Amino acid sequence: MQFYNGPAPVSHVDNNDVEHPHAAFCSQLESEVLDRRDSLSEFFASQSGEQTVLGSSADIKETILGPIEHLYLSNCAHVNKPYQLAKEDPSVAGSIGDSKKALLQFMIAATPNDQVLQDILARYDHHLSNMVSSFETHLVGDHSVMVEHIDKVPDTVNPVKAKLAYVQVPKSDKTVLNLVWKFEVEMQDNWYEASVSAIAPHRIISVVDWASDSPLPKQPETKGPATYNVYAWGINDPAEGNRTLQKEYYDALASPVGWHSLPYANDPQSARLRRNKADFWRNTSTTLGNNVIAHEDWEGQNSWLDNYRPDAGKDMIFDYKYKPKVTDDGDALDEAKKYINSTVTQLFYTSNMVHDLYYRYGFDEVSGNFQQYNFGRGGEENDAVIANAQDGSGYNNANFMTPPDGQNGRCRMYLWSTANPYRDGDLEAGIVIHELSHGLSTRLTGGPANSGCLGWGEPGGMGEGWGDFLATMIRSTSTYSDYPMGAWAANKETGIRNFIYSLNETINPSTYKTLDKPGYWGVHAIGEVWAEILWIVSQQLINKHGYTDTLFPPASLENGTVPEGDFYRPAEYTSTGQRKPLIPRHGNSLIVQLVLNGMKLQQCRPSFFDARDAIIQADQILTGGENFCELWKGFSERGLGPDARVEGRTPWGGGIRTNDYAVPLACKEQKIPGIPKPGNPKEPEDVMFYVEPGVTRKTSCKNRHAKAA
Ligand SMILES: [Zn+2]
Numbered sequence: 001m002q003f004y005n006g007p008a009p010v011s012h013v014d015n016n017d018v019e020h021p022h023a024a025f026c027s028q029l030e031s032e033v034l035d036r037r038d039s040l041s042e043f044f045a046s047q048s049g050e051q052t053v054l055g056s057s058a059d060i061k062e063t064i065l066g067p068i069e070h071l072y073l074s075n076c077a078h079v080n081k082p083y084q085l086a087k088e089d090p091s092v093a094g095s096i097g098d099s100k101k102a103l104l105q106f107m108i109a110a111t112p113n114d115q116v117l118q119d120i121l122a123r124y125d126h127h128l129s130n131m132v133s134s135f136e137t138h139l140v141g142d143h144s145v146m147v148e149h150i151d152k153v154p155d156t157v158n159p160v161k162a163k164l165a166y167v168q169v170p171k172s173d174k175t176v177l178n179l180v181w182k183f184e185v186e187m188q189d190n191w192y193e194a195s196v197s198a199i200a201p202h203r204i205i206s207v208v209d210w211a212s213d214s215p216l217p218k219q220p221e222t223k224g225p226a227t228y229n230v231y232a233w234g235i236n237d238p239a240e241g242n243r244t245l246q247k248e249y250y251d252a253l254a255s256p257v258g259w260h261s262l263p264y265a266n267d268p269q270s271a272r273l274r275r276n277k278a279d280f281w282r283n284t285s286t287t288l289g290n291n292v293i294a295h296e297d298w299e300g301q302n303s304w305l306d307n308y309r310p311d312a313g314k315d316m317i318f319d320y321k322y323k324p325k326v327t328d329d330g331d332a333l334d335e336a337k338k339y340i341n342s343t344v345t346q347l348f349y350t351s352n353m354v355h356d357l358y359y360r361y362g363f364d365e366v367s368g369n370f371q372q373y374n375f376g377r378g379g380e381e382n383d384a385v386i387a388n389a390q391d392g393s394g395y396n397n398a399n400f401m402t403p404p405d406g407q408n409g410r411c412r413m414y415l416w417s418t419a420n421p422y423r424d425g426d427l428e429a430g431i432v433i434h435e436l437s438h439g440l441s442t443r444l445t446g447g448p449a450n451s452g453c454l455g456w457g458e459p460g461g462m463g464e465g466w467g468d469f470l471a472t473m474i475r476s477t478s479t480y481s482d483y484p485m486g487a488w489a490a491n492k493e494t495g496i497r498n499f500i501y502s503l504n505e506t507i508n509p510s511t512y513k514t515l516d517k518p519g520y521w522g523v524h525a526i527g528e529v530w531a532e533i534l535w536i537v538s539q540q541l542i543n544k545h546g547y548t549d550t551l552f553p554p555a556s557l558e559n560g561t562v563p564e565g566d567f568y569r570p571a572e573y574t575s576t577g578q579r580k581p582l583i584p585r586h587g588n589s590l591i592v593q594l595v596l597n598g599m600k601l602q603q604c605r606p607s608f609f610d611a612r613d614a615i616i617q618a619d620q621i622l623t624g625g626e627n628f629c630e631l632w633k634g635f636s637e638r639g640l641g642p643d644a645r646v647e648g649r650t651p652w653g654g655g656i657r658t659n660d661y662a663v664p665l666a667c668k669e670q671k672i673p674g675i676p677k678p679g680n681p682k683e684p685e686d687v688m689f690y691v692e693p694g695v696t697r698k699t700s701c702k703n704r705h706a707k708a709a
Helices: 021-047 057-076 081-088 099-110 114-122 124-130 329-337 340-360 429-444 457-475 512-516 523-545 587-601 608-623 628-637
Strands: 132-140 143-151 160-171 174-186 191-197 204-209 227-230 244-247 261-263 281-283 292-296 385-389 398-401 409-413 645-647 656-658
Touching: 021 057, 081 099, 099 114, 099 124, 099 143, 099 160, 099 174, 099 191, 099 204, 114 124, 160 204, 227 340, 292 340, 340 385, 340 429, 398 429, 409 429, 429 457, 429 587, 457 523, 457 587, 457 608, 512 523, 512 656, 523 587, 523 608, 523 628, 587 608, 608 628
Parallel strands: 292 385, 385 409
Antiparallel strands: 132 143, 143 160, 160 174, 174 191, 191 204, 227 244, 261 281, 398 409, 645 656
16 A cells, blocks of 8 residues: 655646556556567568468457457547547646536547547537536535546446546656546446546546456345245155255255355456446345356257346245146147256256356366366366256257356256146256266366266267266165156156166166177166266165265355264375375265265276276275275276277277176185176075165164155
């Protein structure tokens, strides 16, 4: 902070003391533009005859010159005009107290529009007499400060506020006081706070453009946390329970400011709006937040910014009716649309829960997660998930598009015309989780900047499989059950895959070799084999480590440390006293952790073998390999043992596979049940292990997940 250390203020300041920082700034900017133009010409001259790999010359010119030229043209195009005018005719500058003349001088310098400039110059007196003043007084302390509002100023969109003030201006090695007009000038693309010399109004002392770097006008205060009438986390679909009021989850680590706040600067709506010097955060009362931006997309188009979203008002209660009726077939769509508020609310809720859950297992900013704002924690920003409810571009499906980190993921959820009334995919958590898991696996595999690692063949198939597996793990409970995928939406007991996920070989016979079959070139068929294998593996770990009723780790402490609680094993420390990564205590949380860690470890375009090895390696790193044999037993149970082979595989699929049901030699000594060895069913340790549906496992977690009836 600089304090005035020059001469005592006087009512009249010598004209020679009046500085002109705006002109100085513009002349610096001008020489920078000229310099860059020169070096560009040299660059292109040196490149002639050679191929340039950087891009087209227009691109290069735009990159190097574009922003600064724009800055110059929008701020300085007419900066010297008032100065010239004042030289030609001193009377146009006006005198102290003549705010309108000073303002019109400023507008000449400020307008980026040549036509406006010419009009002001041609009809100077007309504009001057056209401007209308009104005054308001504000009591600040014991001074009464007069504020003038000047209306009908050319090229402005609101009345200009004007007041007289002193500002300090550096001059040589001291500062001098200048008497200025302070104007707040709101234009189409700029919002200037300008100080113009009151003595010599052709001199602009300082200009700040609020439009480019300041937040929006304040929103009405919202009373968080929000409440949503939804199928609670853990209820897979409307057949499993009823809607209840759920609170904004507000995982302080994953979503430090909740689900409805984001900086104005990262809010795609605010970016277009005029801003004021106000709060940093924008609090929304709609389904637009930092992690998820959810809305209807009945048109099925790519535009989404202005699509309809429910608005819960300042109380933040998203409580909407959901009672679709049986209609004539032709009216089923209109009937479904009536419940858009509850369906968007559900999509927003489920998607945010998925964000927070995956965050806690390591899908954070650096790993390429989906957030508009990253809280200074690394990674690319402005890439929340755009979630389209009732997307009109299709029926009976859903999809997800994952561009590289820093670009919004897009989730499209469809209506299902499988029943009357239509079933809404947004209400089936498993489908939403499946889609969002595409974003997870795509960003983690091969790094967040690479979105091309899970296309076609085995890699693409596993992209599908992880989604089914995670959706199934999330809906599972301490009482073992088989699960179908998408059964409610599809209105089909066995769901949308060939088989339901089961430990029982007769219910789901998928093995590695199943991929050879006709019909298994498609990613979804490949995916369900992978999901089935992971399901088997997960039960091995659950059998060994028990089951936790919530996959959510405990909330972090005030200092940001995550307590172990009952969720993690007691923390271990390195020799230098660093806390090692916490290890989930139970089988279901541990497998989720290993699967996510494996995604980070595996190479781009992984095969089944690569992904299997990455999970085993993840366990080696996290636990020192204590689950080596359980993991191998799980994989080998469906033919993915160490000697499984494939020949003639193409990047798109195909090939001849050989199953291996054995485990590595080191594991053969251990008597752990669960390895099927076809042809040797009598040996006790070879009996195929599976838990009958309905058998309750031992669980060490006291807080059983409460489900609605
Ligand atoms: Zn999919």
